[in-house]
Amino acid sequence: MIRAHLAALHERERRRYVETHPRSVALAGQDARHYLFGVPLHWMRDWPTPATLHVARAEGHRLWCADGHAYLDFCLGDSGAMFGHSPAPVARAIAEQAQHGLTAMLPSTLAAEVGQRLAHCFGLPRWQLTLSASDANRFVLRWARAVTRRPKVLVFDGCYHGTVDDTLVDGDAQGRTLTRASLLGQVHDLALGSVVVPFNDIAAVERALAGGDVACVLSEPALTNCGLVPPLPDFLAQLQAACRRHGTLLALDETHTLSSGWGGQARGEGLVPDFLVVGKAIAGGLPCAVYGFTEEMNARMEAAKRAAPDGHSGIGTTLSANLLAMAALHASLGELVTPETYAPMLASAAAIESRLRETLAQAGMPWSVTRLGARMELQFCTRPPRDAGEARAAMDDELERALHLWLLNRGVLVTPFHNMLLVAPTMSAEQAQPLVAALAEFLAALRG
Numbered sequence: 018m019i020r021a022h023l024a025a026l027h028e029r030e031r032r033r034y035v036e037t038h039p040r041s042v043a044l045a046g047q048d049a050r051h052y053l054f055g056v057p058l059h060w061m062r063d064w065p066t067p068a069t070l071h072v073a074r075a076e077g078h079r080l081w082c083a084d085g086h087a088y089l090d091f092c093l094g095d096s097g098a099m100f101g102h103s104p105a106p107v108a109r110a111i112a113e114q115a116q117h118g119l120t121a122m123l124p125s126t127l128a129a130e131v132g133q134r135l136a137h138c139f140g141l142p143r144w145q146l147t148l149s150a151s152d153a154n155r156f157v158l159r160w161a162r163a164v165t166r167r168p169k170v171l172v173f174d175g176c177y178h179g180t181v182d183d184t185l186v187d188g189d190a191q192g193r194t195l196t197r198a199s200l201l202g203q204v205h206d207l208a209l210g211s212v213v214v215p216f217n218d219i220a221a222v223e224r225a226l227a228g229g230d231v232a233c234v235l236s237e238p239a240l241t242n243c244g245l246v247p248p249l250p251d252f253l254a255q256l257q258a259a260c261r262r263h264g265t266l267l268a269l270d271e272t273h274t275l276s277s278g279w280g281g282q283a284r285g286e287g288l289v290p291d292f293l294v295v296g297k298a299i300a301g302g303l304p305c306a307v308y309g310f311t312e313e314m315n316a317r318m319e320a321a322k323r324a325a326p327d328g329h330s331g332i333g334t335t336l337s338a339n340l341l342a343m344a345a346l347h348a349s350l351g352e353l354v355t356p357e358t359y360a361p362m363l364a365s366a367a368a369i370e371s372r373l374r375e376t377l378a379q380a381g382m383p384w385s386v387t388r389l390g391a392r393m394e395l396q397f398c399t400r401p402p403r404d405a406g407e408a409r410a411a412m413d414d415e416l417e418r419a420l421h422l423w424l425l426n427r428g429v430l431v432t433p434f435h436n437m438l439l440v441a442p443t444m445s446a447e448q449a450q451p452l453v454a455a456l457a458e459f460l461a462a463l464r465g
Contacts, residue, residue: 022465027419031067033426040083042068063433065418066425075102078441078448080430088430089451091438096273099298099391100353101441107301110348111341120339127347128338134350138280139271141293141309146338146346150272150296151179153308154235156332157292158183160310161233161266163325164317171225171234171265173216175405177242178235178270179296188213192221215404216240217248219255226263233266233292238282241273244408244435245387245394247401257288266314268292272306275299276392276439278363279356301349305342358442359391366391368446369438372453380460395436395456420459427455 035042045068049055054062061069071083078101080090093099125131135144147153158170158181170183178184185197186207194208212231214221225231238253240246260267269290271281275298278285283293291314296306310318322330336342370388373395377384387394387401396402398411412435421431429452431438440449 022463023415023419026462027415027422030419030422030426034066034422035068037086037426038066038068038070038082038084041066041071044071044083045069065422065433070425077101077103077443086428088425088428089444089449090430091440091452092430092432093439093441094297094302095432095434096276096392096439097297098302099276099439099441100301100349100358101443102302104301104349104353106348106352107303107345110344111303114341114344117340119341120336122335122339124338125340125343127343131343131347131350134347135307135309138284138350138354139293139295139309140280140284140289142312143315144307144309145333146342147296147306147308148304148334148336148342149179150270150294150306151181152334152337153294153296153306154178154181154184154268154270157268157294157308158233158235159330159332160314160318160321161268161292163321164314165232165264165266167230167232167265169210169212169231171212171214171222171231173236173240173405174213175216175240175243175246175408176235176237177240177273178237178294179272182207183211184235186211186213188215215406216246217252217403219252219259222256222259226259226265229263231263231265233268234260235268235270237270237272238274238277238286238288239389240405240408241389241392241437242434243405244396244402244411245389245392245437246404246408247387247389249403253283253286253288257290260291266291268294270294272296272298273392274389275354277390279354279359282389299349299354300342300345301353303342303345305346307346361445362391362440362442365444365446365449366393366440369393369440369449369452372446372449373456376453376457376460380457382460391440393438393440395438420456423459423462424452424455427451427458429455 053059056069073081073083078090080088132144136142172184174188185200187195187197189195194213196207212225214225239248257267267290269283274282275295293309370386370393373386383399385396385398385400396411397413402408
């Protein structure tokens with residue numbers, strides 16, 4: 018019954034969007050003359066709209082499009098604006114710093130205090146800044162190989178660590194590691210330096226590490242880009258213990274799981290990784306990322322660098338730790354990424370999760386809602402998936418795109434890649450009621 022109504026419903030919503038968004042449609046036509054696929058970043062094609070929605074302004078948990086429509090934003094720049102759009106402390110810091118220099122390839126007078134704040138929040142003493150989590154992850158893997166003198170890295174099937182070649186691999190049914198088929202322009206076989214195993218499978222991790230050639234395990238504390246897959250109880254602790262037994266370094270990428278709580282999920286679970294990466298939201302949405310590491314790792318990294326010939330290490334970029342990013346990071350860590358911000362954020366997310374579950378139950382729909390702090394995922398399965406295979410099996414592109422367009426036409430934005438929702442600190446459960454109502458209406462419409 019659902020499938021019978023879906024195509025007609027989707028077509029009605031496409032027409033509704035075109036009729037109510039003439040300015041965005043016109044701007045998309047103008048963009049098409051200048052940009053690849055008609056957008057300045059080809060990922061923007063993934064939105065379910067007939068013509069890309071154009072943003073006029075964004076503030077807090079709201080966004081306004083070129084046609085003047087207001088939206089509750091649960092995408093928040095796919096996590097980049099996790100703490101809301103243009104948070105006041107960061108906006109002030111950027112405006113002030115912009116008058117006193119943007120970049121100099123020299124440390125800011127704020128650098129020492131930023132280092133103290135990073136250590137206080139995440140529990141690791143040593144830090145480096147980059148422009149993105151992709152860069153941070155890429156550099157961490159170089160450091161790991163340099164200090165261990167081992168060639169391979171281990172990642173989990175369904176992981177997301179940005180545009181890092183070593184992580185763009187998949188596993189097949191026979192347990193082999195394969196270069197991802199969707200990669201463009203790929204020449205080298207990524208399986209030569211990478212191993213992929215299923216998430217939440219500690220036995221598979223042990224087998225992969227037993228050979229003694231894996232320099233580093235790079236993992237999100239929970240899979241977040243193939244549908245939300247939380248870790249099983251004790252899995253991360255077991256992972257850390259396995260790495261230590263085999264002399265393998267552990268790097269945790271908290272770029273998305275920063276939503277878990279202050280200090281990230283690693284701090285919440287009492288983990289002490291060798292490396293920790295945080296990107297996207299750490300400086301309020303300005304391009305900036307950080308990676309932290311232990312004192313022991315700091316000594317090994319310095320030794321590796323001193324032992325290498327002079328020249329470019331392949332680690333670092335000219336704009337890393339620029340003055341503007343440092344000012345934004347200082348303000349974010351001081352006034353935004355704080356326990357006081359997380360408390361209402363997590364409470365609202367829990368209340369919204371409860372209301373979504375009630376809506377699904379009342380409609381008799383066998384879907385689930387999985388939550389990780391302020392991040393949650395509506396998944397087309399009866400229980401949260403345990404690995405990427407189960408998460409993929411629950412996906413339904415046709416249903417997902419119809420749902421996203423339905424919500425957008427009713428003033429609610431969710432992440433275009435899957436059914437992920439982020440709750441900004443300014444969002445209350447009451448303010449999220451249009452999301453709950455729109456979902457209920459969608460479920461009723463599916464039933465005809």
